[in-house]
Amino acid sequence: MKSEAHILIVDDDEAIRDLLHEFLKKRGMRVSVARDSEEMQDVLSRTPIDLLILDVMLPGKSGMEICRDIRMHSRIPIIMLTAITETTDRVVGLEMGADDYVSKPFDPRELLARVRAVLRRLDPSGPDRRIEPQVYKFAGWTMDCSRRRLVSPDAVRVELTTAEFNLLETLVKSAQRVLSRDQLQELAGSNAAYGYDRSIDILISRLRRKMEDDSRAPKLILTIRGCHANAIAGICGRPRATRGSAGA
Structure with a gap:
């Protein structure tokens, strides 16, 4: 994890901004x-940001709309803050591309743990990392874990959010195995984004839309229903792994 990560907090509540800032x-x-x-765009235009903490309820453009717009051109990690406890709100946020969720009121120590966890997953050089293959090739796809890059069989780079990449990396490294939701949560890194029933399903659905010819009839990422009362997801094919880096 970077020693001085740059975090941008977007929240119309001055007390929360000041608390988290300090x-x-x-x-x-x-x-x-x-x-x-508007203020967020001003900051983003002036300096690089490592992670965005974004409130859902904002004046003018909502956090959901901001998240959607950012995901059209950036993979910056986004942790959303919400005072709304409805599961639907979280589902929409995940579908828009959020990487994690924290509900208000929250303990700042919990949010800090979420921030560090997301940043740690983005850092391939952390002290606890094992030396593992960095590039996987499967079904014509190339996945470069060090660059966090996915390239299609047609040599087109496919943009993935942090949560999408983490889940796909888990599926690829566990190829030809069946994994329960609980196993996927544990292997991909437990956090609030995976903390309720539909989150894994939503991420898999997003990956299928980006990777499958027909997301309704998937051939790459399969779901087996009826095992342990949960859906079980696996990835077809045996990836070929190397320790080199994929080309640009």
């Missing part, structure tokens, strides 16, 4: 704040 800054992070979409 809390994260004291933990060695660089922090910028914004109260709405």
Whole structure:
């Protein structure tokens, strides 16, 4: 994880902005704040950001809309804050491309743990990482884990969110096995985004839309129903792994 990750907090509640600014800054992070979409865009135009903490309920453009717009051109990790406890709200956020969710009111220590977990998954050089193959080739696809890049059989780069890439990496490394939701959550890295029943299903659905010719009749990422009362997902084919880096 970067020693001084740059976090952008977008929340119209000044008390929350100030609290998180001081809390994260004291933990060695660089922090910028914004109260709405316009201020956020101003910050993004001036400096690189490593992770975005985004409130759902904002004046003007909502957090959901901002998340959707960002995902059209960027894979920056997004953790959403919400005071709405409805599962539907979380489902929509995940479908828009959010990587994690924290419900208000929250303990700043929990949010810090979520932030560190997301950043750690993005850092391939962490001290606890085992030396593993970095590039996987399967069914014509090329997955470069060090660059976090996925290239289609037609040599087209496919953009994935952090959560999508983490899940696909887990499926590829566990190729030709069947994995329960609980196993996928554990292997992909447990966090709030995976913390309720439909989250894994949503991420798999998003991957199928990006990777399958027909997402309704998948041939690459399969689901087997009826095992342990849960859907079981696996990936077809035996990936060929190397330790080199894929070409640009």
